[in-house]
Amino acid sequence: MGGLSSLAPIDESVGILNKLNSNALEEFRNQNPEFSEILELGVIGGESQMSLDELKIRIKVSQISLQETLKETKIKYLPYFRKKIKRLQTLELWSQIIVVVTSSTTIGLLSTNKEFDGKEIVTIVSAVLSLLGAIFSVSVNLNTGKSETGKKNVSKMFNDLITHRIEAEETLREINIKSNFITENESELIKLIESCNKTNRDIRTIIDTTILN
Numbered sequence: 001m002g003g004l005s006s007l008a009p010i011d012e013s014v015g016i017l018n019k020l021n022s023n024a025l026e027e028f029r030n031q032n033p034e035f036s037e038i039l040e041l042g043v044i045g046g047e048s049q050m051s052l053d054e055l056k057i058r059i060k061v062s063q064i065s066l067q068e069t070l071k072e073t074k075i076k077y078l079p080y081f082r083k084k085i086k087r088l089q090t091l092e093l094w095s096q097i098i099v100v101v102t103s104s105t106t107i108g109l110l111s112t113n114k115e116f117d118g119k120e121i122v123t124i125v126s127a128v129l130s131l132l133g134a135i136f137s138v139s140v141n142l143n144t145g146k147s148e149t150g151k152k153n154v155s156k157m158f159n160d161l162i163t164h165r166i167e168a169e170e171t172l173r174e175i176n177i178k179s180n181f182i183t184e185n186e187s188e189l190i191k192l193i194e195s196c197n198k199t200n201r202d203i204r205t206i207i208d209t210t211i212l213n
Contacts, residue, residue: 008050008058008193012200013065014039020068025061032057052182059179059189062196066172069203073165077207081158088154161206168199 017025018041029039035057050058175192178185 008055008190009197010038010058010061010065010193011042012197012204013061015041016065016069016200016204017061020072021064024064028057028061055182055186055189058193059175059182062193063172063175063179065200066168066196069200070165070168070172073161073203073207077161077210080210081154081161084154085158157206157210161203164199164203164206167195168203171195171199 014025017028025039029036032039032053035054038054038057039061171192175189175196178189178192182189
């Protein structure tokens, strides 16, 4: 084997296993003590030349870590984003209702009607409703991408997560097929390992951002 291990990084994949399935990672280390170094957290590359056995380890770590990532996002984060987006849609609906109410002719007529004694109350209620509508609207816009801010909004993070999950599923399907014929697909597998690592990193970034928000 002449592949460069630096071209098949698994640092992110090892990190995912350590977080989501530490038993599997520990089993890898116990069964493959000669490769314990590349199975440590934060290690990107190893020796300049990669043996067939090392490539197999990197493939297996990549496969299992991506499976764990897909499982975690499906169970935990897809429902989280869907629930939050639904809540924002409800908030947007209420803000629109408030706008309609505060701009309705009913309030306008009451506030100008000389025989109506509660003009001040109507004015105050109208002002409060307008303020609530504005607050709801700003909150929805900030979180759905209708307003430009420094923060990543919910809709964009959800769409990015869906995109990365599709990439992960395609990469996993391809690496599962090609790993049955390792020697014939060495260069392709090295690229797929790198792709697994990158996808794990991209999804982890979204998750970490979600936790911080």
